[in-house]
Amino acid sequence: MNEWWTTAAAIAGTLAVYTASKRTYRWFPIPLMLPIVTGTIVIILFLLVSRIPYNVYMNGGQWIESLLGPAVVALACPLYEQRHLLKRYLLPILSGIGTGAVIGIVSGLVFTAATGASREWAAAVLPKSVTTPVAMDITTTLGGDAPLAAMFVMVAGIGGVVVHARVMNVVGVTDPVAKGIGMGSAAHAIGTAKSLENSETEGAVSSVAMTVSAVIVAFLAPLAGNLFL
Amino acid sequence: MRLVRIVIHIVVLYVFYWAGTWIQDVLQLPVPGSIIGMLLLLAVFVFTAATPKWLQDGSGLLLGNMPLLFLPVTAGLVVHGELFSLLGAGLITAVFISTLLVMGTGSWVTQYLLKRGERYRE
Numbered sequence: 001m002n003e004w005w006t007t008a009a010a011i012a013g014t015l016a017v018y019t020a021s022k023r024t025y026r027w028f029p030i031p032l033m034l035p036i037v038t039g040t041i042v043i044i045l046f047l048l049v050s051r052i053p054y055n056v057y058m059n060g061g062q063w064i065e066s067l068l069g070p071a072v073v074a075l076a077c078p079l080y081e082q083r084h085l086l087k088r089y090l091l092p093i094l095s096g097i098g099t100g101a102v103i104g105i106v107s108g109l110v111f112t113a114a115t116g117a118s119r120e121w122a123a124a125v126l127p128k129s130v131t132t133p134v135a136m137d138i139t140t141t142l143g144g145d146a147p148l149a150a151m152f153v154m155v156a157g158i159g160g161v162v163v164h165a166r167v168m169n170v171v172g173v174t175d176p177v178a179k180g181i182g183m184g185s186a187a188h189a190i191g192t193a194k195s196l197e198n199s200e201t202e203g204a205v206s207s208v209a210m211t212v213s214a215v216i217v218a219f220l221a222p223l224a225g226n227l228f229l
Numbered sequence: 230m231r232l233v234r235i236v237i238h239i240v241v242l243y244v245f246y247w248a249g250t251w252i253q254d255v256l257q258l259p260v261p262g263s264i265i266g267m268l269l270l271l272a273v274f275v276f277t278a279a280t281p282k283w284l285q286d287g288s289g290l291l292l293g294n295m296p297l298l299f300l301p302v303t304a305g306l307v308v309h310g311e312l313f314s315l316l317g318a319g320l321i322t323a324v325f326i327s328t329l330l331v332m333g334t335g336s337w338v339t340q341y342l343l344k345r346g347e348r349y350r351e
Contacts, residue, residue, distance in 0.1 A: 010301075018297040036296040040303040047307050054307050061301025067291060068298045070242035072263035073249070074288035076270040077281035092342035100335030107330050111323030115316060128324050129331050132299050137261030147305035151312065154303075155321050156328045167329055173336040175343055182336030186328045189295065209335075215264055222259030 003059060010060025017042050031158040034190065036132075068133040072214075075131075079211045082204050086212075089177055096178065097209050100185035101216040104129040105224050119229045124148035126221045128156045130214040131188040138218060142225040153188065160187025161194045176201040184209025231286060238287020245270045 021035040021042065031037075047057060058065075086093060105126060112122035123144025127135040132153045139149035160183065168179055176199050183191040184206035192210050196203030249266025252258070258265070273279050281288065291298070311317065 014297070014300055018294070018300060034296070036300065036303060039296065039300050040306065043300060043304040044307045047304065054305060057304065058301060061304065064298055065301045067239070068302075069246035069250070069263045069266070070239055070287075071291040071295055071298055072261075073242045073245045073266040073270050074284070074291050076267045076274065077284060077288045078292070080271060080274040080281050089339075089343065092339045092346065095342055096335045096339030099338045100331040103334050104327055104331040107327040108323070111327060112320065115319040115323060117316060117320060121316070121320060125320055125324060129328065131295075133295070134261060134264060136299070136302060137263055141259055141261060145305075145309070146302050147309060148312075150299055150303045151306055151309075152320070152324045155324045159325045160328050160332060163329060164332065167332050168336060171333045171337045173340045175340045177343060178336045178340035181339040182332040185335040186332035211267075215268065218260050218264040226259065 006056055007060040007063070010057050011063055013046075014043065014061065014064055017046075031161050031190065031194075034158070036154060037158075068136075072131075072133050072137075075211045075214070078207055082208045085177075085204060085208055092177070093181060093205070093208065094212070096181040097185050097213050098216060100129070100182070100209075101213055101220060104186070105217065105221055109224060109228050120144050121148070122229050123225060125152055126225055127217055128152040129186050129188065130217045131210055134214040134218055138221050141222050142229065154190075157187045157190030160191045164191065164194065177205050180205025181209045185213045188213075234286045235290055236287075238284045239291065241284060242270075242287060242291070 017039050018035060021039040024038060025033050025035055046052075047054060108126045108128065109122070112125050117125070120143065123142035124139050126142065127138040127149060130138070130153070132150050135149045135153045136146040140146055164179075164183055164187070167182065168174070173179055173182070179198070180195050180202040183195045183202070187194075188210045192203060192206040195206035245266040246263055247266075248269060249264070250262030252265050253260065253262040274281065306312065
C-alpha cells in the first residue's frame, strides 16, 4: 500500500515539475532555464528538504525512465525523414561528424587523464557530446554512473549553445550545413533546438548530426574506454 | 483514438528496444541495446514500405518530451555531492574545452569538404 502510494506520487510529482519547468522556460528561453536544468534542481531540493531517499523516489521514477529506451529507438524517425540531406552531402557530413566524434573521445581521454580522474569519472565524461539517453547507456556499459554522464552532457549542450557563434567565427565557418554539423556533434539536442532558431537547414543538419554522432560514439567510446581506461 | 495510437506506437518502439538489448546480450556487444534497436528500426524504414508516419504519435510524444524521461536519472545527482570539488570543476572545464574542439573541427572539416566538392563540380 505504502509503496503503491510513493510510486504514484513520484510519477505525478515528476510530471508536475516537468510541466512547470517547461512553462517557465517559455517565459525565460535561456539555456540555464532549460526544463532539464530547473527540473533537476527542483526535484533534488525537494528530496533533500523532505529527506526522501533517492531510491524511494525511484520506485516511481523508474517507470518514467523505462521510456528512454523506446525514445532512443524513435530517433530513427527524424533521421529517416532527413535522409535526403545525408544522401546529398554524404561525404562532408560523415567526415565532419566522424572527426568531431574522434576528437571528442580523444580529448575526453586526455583531459580526464590530466585531471587524474578515476575510471568511473572518465566513463561519465567520454560520451558527453551525444544525446543524454545514449550517453547514459554508454557510461553504464563502461562501469560509470548514469547521472554523472547526464550532467556532463548538459555542460556540453549548454556550453556549446553559448559559444557556437564565436567558434564558427574563429574557424571561419559560414555554411549552414557545416554550422549544423558542429552544433549537432558537440551539443546534441540542446544545440539542435538553438540551430532550429538560426535556420531551417542548420537545424535539420544538426538533428542528423546528433543522431549519427550518437551511433558513431556508441561504437567508438566503449572500444576506447575498454582499451584506455 | 489518439491515445490508443500513442500506446500502440510506444509498444512497437519498445519491441525494437527489447530486440536491440537482446541482440546486445546474445552477441556480447559493447554497443548499447537502444542504439541497436534504433538501427533496426532505421533498417525497416530503408528496406520495407514502412514509414515514420506509422509511428508518429508515439515517437513525437517521446522525442518532444525527452527531458521528462531523464529527469529521474539526473535527480540521481542528489547522491553526488563530490561534484562540488576541485576534480568536479576540473572535469566540467575539460568537458567545456572538449566541446569547443568537437564543434570547431567538425564544422571546419564539413565546410572544407563542401567547398572542395563544389570546385570539382565546376
